């Protein structure tokens with residue numbers, strides 16, 4: 001018998017010669033797989049978890065829509081109330097819902113590597129996914145880029161982008177139909193983050209809208225790999241249509257961003273050679289965009305290389321825009337569902353800003369205390385980064401368990417924020433008064449029961465930036481419009497997860513322009 005391989009006919013003897021080594025390799029792989037899963041799961045023998053099968057583990061539970069997957073994850077967190085194990089392919093993932101265990105996991109230096117799925121972001125040098133040792137250097141370098149003075153310099157950008165968003169929303173008023181407000185907040189925050197990262201007038205660029213769309217699409221392709229065990233392999237992912245699409249988008253993105261990056265680098269090198277100092281006064285007035293700061297950063301007396309700078313920029317843009325956009329969409333939806341809370345926020349806006357044009361400053365933002373309570377309560381009920389993960393770097397003790405190096409820990413922020421043992425029987429109720437500083441202090445709750453920006457050393461570097469941006473966006477919208485919604489708190493909102501928290505119903509609101517005195 002003869003077989004044809006690469007156009008040449010092989011006789012049976014040759015087929016056998018190929019088949020036997022292939023069989024040996026296959027058996028070797030199966031053996032290696034079984035050993036890998038066994039050794040990785042041995043330490044977790046006493047930890048409960050859902051049923052797991054050879055090769056796939058518990059991955060079968062997650063087959064279905066994003067909504068189904070997230071529903072299963074949350075149900076598991078509710079069922080096992082402290083810790084449980086989940087097998088995903090060859091990986092054993094420990095899922096934590098106890099605030100003490102979460103605090104230990106987020107603060108111990110033995111577990112500051114990010115979980116395996118952060119590698120899907122393909123930003124090895126960016127803060128979000130960098131390995132612990134590299135991260136320590138970068139975080140120290142980047143911390144000053146988010147200081148109060150620089151944030152204040154961004155207020156003009158935040159205000160300008162929010163004003164544009166508010167005027168673009170006007171067309172929704174005409175038809176009085178409910179619309180998903182995320183459509184507007186997403187555009188607005190991408191513009192804000194691009195303007196504070198690349199160049200402050202990027203929004204005037206005709207290609208700005210395209211840049212925003214491409215970044216959004218790349219993010220959604222990356223996140224689609226998380227619960228799809230088949231796409232964990234880079235090899236398999238590279239043969240998919242999604243990978244090809246992502247590569248195309250990256251090329252387009254680089255064609256716009258690279259000239260800005262290289263142009264700025266040339267200017268900064270020229271300024272340095274002419275010894276042009278930084279005008280202190282100027283830095284208060286002119287936004288200090290992240291790109292300029294990164295180009296001026298030095299590690300061991302050397303500039304960062306271009307790939308590092310690109311990774312940091314894309315990480316900041318990706319981490320800062322989608323989170324803030326989704327969070328603001330949830331805040332506006334909650335305000336639309338709760339008219340009494342909306343009136344109080346609007347009343348505070350009138351008190352702080354009067355009826356003249358909005359003069360937003362860091363002082364007025366700090367004076368909006370009730371709005372801050374509302375934002376915190378929205379972040380408690382709908383934390384937009386609901387799942388975060390770490391990997392142990394060395395053996396560590398976690399409660400009663402000894403966890404070896406290389407184990408993934410998965411923390412569900414949403415379930416801890418809605419845990420009735422930590423938040424009382426009304427945990428599912430939207431009540432901004434629970435964040436009244438006096439009430440919150442008196443409550444003496446666990447410090448890790450509220451962690452919308454993560455916790456420990458790898459918490460969110462942009463949390464103050466995010467708070468500023470959210471307060472300005474909500475203020476601009478409420479100042480102009482009164483909000484209502486066809487949705488109710490106890491409707492099934494069909495939550496799901498794709499890097500950020502998503503809602504199947506959409507953040508549906510209606511807007512009506514305020515006339516003086518309307519609240």
Ligand code: HEM
Pocket residue numbers: 127128129139193315316319320321323324327383384385388389451452453454455457458459460461462463465466
């Ligand atoms: C509502 C707004 C935001 C939320 C809810 C949020 C949430 C988070 C969370 C939970 C983490 C921790 C991730 C982990 O533990 O793996 C994180 C990290 C991070 N966030 Fe944010 N974020 C927000 C806004 C921003 C903004 C505006 C920026 C930048 C402009 C930003 C940049 C980052 C970066 C760079 C990290 C990685 C920090 C590190 O590992 O050192 N975030 N964020």
